[in-house]
Amino acid sequence: MAIRPFELERYFAEHEFSAKYLLGSSDPEAMSVEDLLVFEPGAESGLKKIWLGYTESLGDPALRRDIAALYESVTPEQVLVFTGAEEPIFAFMHAVLEPGDHIVVHFPGYQSHYSVAESRGIEVSHWHGDPLQNWAPDLSELPKLIKPNTKALLICTPHNPTGYLFDRAAWQHVIEIARQHNLYLFCDEVYRGLEHDPTDRLPHLADHYEKGVSLNCLSKNCGLAGLRIGWIATKDRHIYNRLAMFKDYLTICNCAPGEYLAGIAVRNIGKIFEQQRLRLVRNLDLLEDFFKRHEALFSWQRPRAGTVTFPGYLAGSALEFCNKLVTEAGIMLIPGTFFDMSGEYLRFGYGRATFAEVLNRLDEYLSV
Ligand SMILES: Cc1ncc(COP(=O)(O)O)c(C=O)c1O
Structure with missing residues (x-):
């Protein structure tokens, strides 16, 4: 299609x-760029010295270390850096899922969460947020949407476009449902960090679910969309390797100045x-x-x-x-x-x- x-x-x-x-x-x-450079003395001269050859395809090792440090238990080898958050969504739908698979997607949502899958012949069911409940989806509905060919759940929290944030108990419940059914759980966490009360912040999924994929970038939480730096954190080796393999057909590697500047942002996040x-x-x-x-x-x-x-x-x-x-x-x-x-x-x-x-x-x- x-x-x-x-x-x-x-x-x-x-x-x-x-x-x-x-x-x-x-x-x-x-x-x-100037706003970002002031976070670290010496950053400006470092920027001028960046080598503009190809970069490492999994992401700059120093940046992967800085990103891993944002998580409780994720290691740099479990971080894969991409161009924005859009590229890893596309890669996941192509490299991890197959035509005939079924996924359940938090709805309404960011269109690439379901249109990329649909274009590959992957069946999509919507798990609806309820506008009368400030867009909370009904937890009791989720298991009813799971079928024998369901491979993954795709959730976005904090959510675009509704701003919905799961509370801890509800989020734990979603993880348990994924675990019971042996499903991949892909969590788009690109708005994480912008909880209006920081005590509402949820743990990163990748730290708490062995088949979990945490998606992040610096576009929404930091206002650094022009860097085009995003990443996946996952402890699932199969997913990691499939995504790394697929990236060779997309951007191959990341933009060197983008990675350098992203490092400053991540260290001062x-x-x-x-x-x-x-x-x-x-x-x-x-x-x-x-x-x-x-x-x-x-x-x-x-x-x-x-x-x-x-x-x-x-x-x-x-x-x-x-x-x-x-x-x-x-x-x-x-x-x-x-x-x-x-x-x-x-x-x-x-x-x-x-x-x-x-x-x-x-x-x-x-x-x-
Ligand atoms: C939920 C969500 N995921 C992913 C993206 C894509 O982010 P990026 O611009 O970093 O590729 C967006 C952008 O609007 C988004 O809202």
Whole structure:
């Protein structure tokens, strides 16, 4: 089956660099190279000396050591560095799964979590988050979705687009279900680190499940999407080797300056998380006031983590509203249509430094 266009990315391609105000983006405020270099004395001269030959295909050994140190028990040999988080999702769907397999995917979700699999003839079932329960999926539904050919569960937490974060007990329950059925559990953890209350942070899956795959990158948690550095951590040797083999057909190896700069970010990740978290919580307080003022237009519950939230839109077609908004006011929001939602929803992103100003513009637009 031919792969479907990535609807969300197509919409970004149309508007991200022409709309005046971005209000739907999932990446928080970004940093400059200069901002990053100040974290470590000597980093600037190190950057100038980077050798621009090919890099090691599994990732720079020093970077893999720094990444492994973020986990409780993952070793550098269990870390595989990729170009962003998108590449390892694609690699997992091609190198670990086979046509005829079945996977259960947390839904609504990031489209590559299911479209890549579908394009390979892999059967996909959706495990739905419930908008009336602040997007919590029903744990009792999960075992009912498992079939004899189910090979993997794919969960995203903190979640895009809803901001849903599992609590510890529910997350442990998901791991137990995967273990009972001998399934791979792929957890997209790219928003991890942005829990609004840091005590809500879940352990990394790779530390706690032998068939678990933790996906991460620096795009969402640090605002470093332009580095294009992501990684997989897994203790499952079969998955690791399959992914490493498949990467030879994708990017082969990573960008050398990207890996160098990523090392600085990883070694200082706690400070970067905190900068981002403070902005997110401040912006979310503004958004909470906004939704209180516009109860007739939006239904909303406050998320506990991440950079995005997914309110219901109560005044007609979310797609039409977004198209009008970007044309008439230059404000870009994301309609739920691009997450394959049949109901009317909008994705707001609240991680940017300009958030207050853009929200004011939306307020003005709605009051005319
Ligand atoms: C849940 C999720 N996973 C993966 C990605 C891809 O991340 P990257 O841009 O680092 O490839 C995104 C990007 O929006 C995302 O939201």
